[in-house]
Amino acid sequence: MLLRTFKRGGIHPPEEKLSADLAIEYGEIPGSLLVPVNQHIGKPCNVLVKKGTAVKRGDVLAEADGFVSSNVHAPVDGKVQKILNFPQLGGQIKECIQITPDNPGESYQSVLEGDTFQEVDVDGLDRDEIRKTIAKAGLVGMGGAGFPTHVKLSPPPDKTIDTLIINGAECEPYITADHRLMIEKSDELVRGIKILQKLFDDVMIYIGIEENKADAIETLEQATKDEVKMKVIPLKTKYPQGGEKQLIKAVLNREVPSKGLPMDVGVIVQNVGTLKAIYDAFFYQRPLMERVVTVSGNVVKRAGNILVPIGTPVSYLIEKYEIDKSRIKRLVSGGPMMGRTSYSFESPVSKTSSAVLFFDDSVYDTRDENPCIRCGNCIAVCPMGLPVAQVTEMIKANNVTPDIKNYIMDCIECGSCSYVCPADRRLVHWMRFGKNIINREN
C-alpha cells in the first residue's frame, strides 16, 4: 500500500522509541510541586491563591484572563508554599506556584481511582456547553505549543470546518506518550472524539498515525470500526509529520496557505493527549492536572511512560527511574528535534511536556559553526520550502528585508535544516533569532 505523507522535504532521524512497548505507569505524589502559572499561548492568567492558601485537588490556582487564556488547577490537595519565579523545562524563567501536598508519597493511581465516572449523554450536549467545559478544564494543545483548546475549537463563523484530524503522528524520536495512549486508552479517545464531533456539522474525523506504530493503528481501527465518520490513516514515517501543516497535507492533500491557519482549509487538528483530557473533563469532571511523560535517553537504565501530576519536578523522575545523576549532561524536554535543553533538575513537568530525556556527552555534542559550503541540503529538506541557507545568512548580517521576513515567519522551527547541515550551522537558531528581530520591531 502506498502510505500517505507530505511531499516537500522532511527527514528520517533514528527513531529510538525505547519505551514503545512499556505500558503507562503511575507515579506517586512528589514531596513538592511547582505548578507553572502560564502553560499556554495567549494572555497570562491571574493567580488566585497566595502563600498559605489551602487548596483541594481541582481547585483553580490561576484563572484565565480573557478568551485566549487558560485556567490552571491544583493537581493535588495541599498548601501553597510560595509563589516564585523558576526556570522551566525549556529554559525560560516563569512564575510558579509551589504546593506542598498533604499526602506526599501517595500513589497517584489511588488518587485517580477516587474520581467517579459519570456517564454523559453526548447527543444532549449543547455546543457552547462543550466549549465552556473545555475552557474551564484548562485544556491546551498538549503536543508542545500549548494553544488553548477551546479557542482552537471556536473558529469564526465564516470558516466551515469539515474535517477534524487527530494527530497521532508522534514523529519525534524517543517520545511514545501518545503512542501508549492510543493503545491503552483507545475507547476513551473515541469517546473524546465524539464530543468534538458534536461541535461541527457533518464533520469527518481522520486519525493520522505513522506506520512505525502498527499496534496503535490496529487498536484504533478496531475501536473505530463501527464509526462511519471516523477513519484511521496510516502515514509513512517521516519527520516533521506531526507539524499541523504537514499532517494536513499528508492526510488530506490540502495545503494551508502561508501565514494561514488550518481552519482556512476547513480543518482543525487535535493532539491525542488533548483528546484524553477532553474525555476526562467530561466523564470525570477532571480538569487538566496530569499528563503522560516519556522518560528516556541514553543514560536511563529503563525508559518508561509515566502519568504524573502537572508540577512534578524532574528530580522526582530521576529518583523514580533510578537515573545516575552524575552521568546526566543534557536534559531535554520534548523530543531531540524540537525539544529545548534545560538546566535545573527541579524544573516541573507542564501541560506541554511530552517527554523528559536524559543524555550524557556521547549522543549529542555541541559543535562550532563552519562556513556554509552551499550544499543545498538545508533547502532540500525544509518542509516549508524555504531558502534556508540564504535567509539565515541575511539574518546573521542583520539584513532582514520584507522578503526575508516572509520566509522567517513561515519557519515551523522543525530543525530539519540544522539536522542535515554538514557545516554544523545553527540554522533553526538563526531562524528563531530572525523571529525575535521581527517581534522587537513590532
Next chain:
Amino acid sequence: MDASKQLLVMDSSPQGRVTESTSKIMNTVSLTLIPALAVSVWVFGWDAVRVLALTSVFCVGFEWLLSKWVSYKIDYMDGSALLTGILLAMNLPSSSPWWLILIGSLVAIGLGKQVFGGLGQNIFNPVLVSRTFLIISFPVELSLWPKPFAYDGSTGATPLGVLKTEGVGALSGTSIGDLAMGQMGGSVGEISALTLLLGAAYLIYKQYIAWEVPALFIGTVFVFTGIFYLIDPTTYADPVFHMFTGGLFIGALYMATDMVTSPLTKKGRIVFGIGCGFFTAVIRLFGSYPEGVSFAIVLMNGFVPLLDKYLPDKKFGMVKNG
C-alpha cells in the same frame, strides 16, 4: 563528581545531527578520484604523480600561509584545499613545469577562493579560475599535451585540438573505446571518462553531488553536437567523440558539481547543467579554443547568484486562501 555542582549543557535544538561534515565530504570526493588518478599514472607515468604531489602541497601550503595572515578563520586541513590541489593537478598537463604549478596553485587558492572570503564564499570554481588564468597567460605550456604511453616527454595536441586545427578527417584513427578508457592526450585527470564516472556514481549515491548537473551537462553536449553532426558529418565530429574527449567528464562530474559554485536548488541545477552543456558545445563547435568545458562552467558560475535568487524552491503554502 559532586552532582550538585554539575553543569548541564544548554544548546539550541535540534540535539542530533547527521554525521556529515565539511571535511568528510571533501575527503570523500578526493578519495573517489583515485581510480581516475591511477589511470593517469598508467598512461602518463610518474610525471602525473609529480604534478599531483606538487599541486597538493602547494595548495594546502598556500592556505596554511594565508591562515596566518587573514582576520577570519581558515581551516586549511578541512580537505577543501587538498581537493582543490588534486583537481588542479587533473586539469594540468603532466609535463607542467614546477613554476607553472606553483603559479596555478597560488591563483586557485588566493584568487579563486580566499579573496572572496574563504570556503563557501567564492563565486567561481577556484580550479577553473586557475586553469583559465594559465591558459590565457601560458598558452604554449598549456597546449603541449603529453602523448599517452610516451613517457619520454614527447607531446602533441589533444584529440579536440586535432579536430579544431585539422578537421574531422584527421580523427579517423581514433577508437571510442580507447577514448573512454583514457588512452588519449590530455591533462592528468581528464582522460578517463569511465573511472571518473565510477567515482562520481559513488558521490551521487552518497548525495554529495546532484545527478542533475552532470546528466544534463553531458546530455546537452551530446544532443547539441549530435544535431550538427546530423546536419553535416563531414565538418562536425560525432557526438560520442565529443562526449568522451577533452574535459567533459571531469568538468561535468567534478567541476560543475562543486557545491560552492553551483546552484542551491534543483531547478537552478537543471538550468545550470543545461547552460554548461550549451556553452561547451558552442565553444567547441564555433569558438577559437578547442575545448570549452572550463569556460562554460566559469561562465555559468557567474550566473549562480541569479539562479539562486530567481529559481528558489516553491514555498509551502503558496496557494490561494481557502
